[in-house]
Amino acid sequence: MKYGESTFDILYxxxxxxxxCILLGRAVNKEGKLMGAAALVLGLGDAFHLVPRVLNYFVDxxxxxxLGVGKLVTSITMTVFYLLMYYIWLEHFKxxxxxxxxxxxxxxxxxxxxxxxxxxxxxxxxxxxxxxGIIRNIPFVILGAVICLLYFQKRRExxxxxxxxxxxxxxxxxxxPVAVGAGVVPMxxxxxxxxxxxxxLLIISFWRSVNRAGARNQ
Numbered sequence: 315m316k317y318g319e320s321t322f323d324i325l326y327x328x329x330x331x332x333x334x335c336i337l338l339g340r341a342v343n344k345e346g347k348l349m350g351a352a353a354l355v356l357g358l359g360d361a362f363h364l365v366p367r368v369l370n371y372f373v374d375x376x377x378x379x380x381l382g383v384g385k386l387v388t389s390i391t392m393t394v395f396y397l398l399m400y401y402i403w404l405e406h407f408k409x410x411x412x413x414x415x416x417x418x419x420x421x422x423x424x425x426x427x428x429x430x431x432x433x434x435x436x437x438x439x440x441x442x443x444x445x446x447g448i449i450r451n452i453p454f455v456i457l458g459a460v461i462c463l464l465y466f467q468k469r470r471e472x473x474x475x476x477x478x479x480x481x482x483x484x485x486x487x488x489x490x491p492v493a494v495g496a497g498v499v500p501m502x503x504x505x506x507x508x509x510x511x512x513x514x515l516l517i518i519s520f521w522r523s524v525n526r527a528g529a530r531n532q
Contacts, residue, residue: 330357359391382440
């Protein structure tokens with residue numbers, strides 16, 4: 315199992331990071347740059363958690379602090395990823411910015427990051443405390459629901475990004491049991507694999523959108 319999971323994690327990180335760099339290079343507009351940045355933030359952020367996880371399988375050393383801090387970094391970068399998804403939505407669908415929605419998104423982002431920084435999360439001990447797992451994820455789940463709803467409302471307006479709301483919804487359905495109960499039921503951690511597949515599909519959507527924009531400019 316460790317070989318299969320490790321290979322999957324490494325391939326995913328390479329795909330996300332390389333995709334982010336290439337998308338930034340190919341971007342012909344602000345939307346493309348946001349998509350490239352989102353893929354890069356996703357890959358680099360997850361690397362802080364997945365690299366120590368892979369090393370933990372093969373290196374005889376204590377990775378407790380590294381795994382915990384990696385979860386902290388990933389928690390923050392995932393929040394930034396959904397902030398970027400909001401601005402991608404604005405750019406892609408040419409939506410006039412609604413200050414109320416923007417305020418709500420930023421409020422949820424800042425609240426999520428602030429909660430992640432509380433020492434009670436026990437990052438250095440790689441704590442699996444269920445209470446704080448729930449507390450810090452409340453604003454994150456609400457943020458995900460808001461972004462999912464925004465893309466759902468526009469699903470019929472663009473073929474390339476039409477399934478994005480499904481990827482977001484599924485990623486949270488896979489993520490929530492892990493965030494809340496993996497400390498009690500370790501096998502729930504396996505749900506992170508299909509969650510990661512959802513992010514791969516999101517990045518593929520970015521590729522399709524950026525390539526289409528590039529073709530139009532030729």
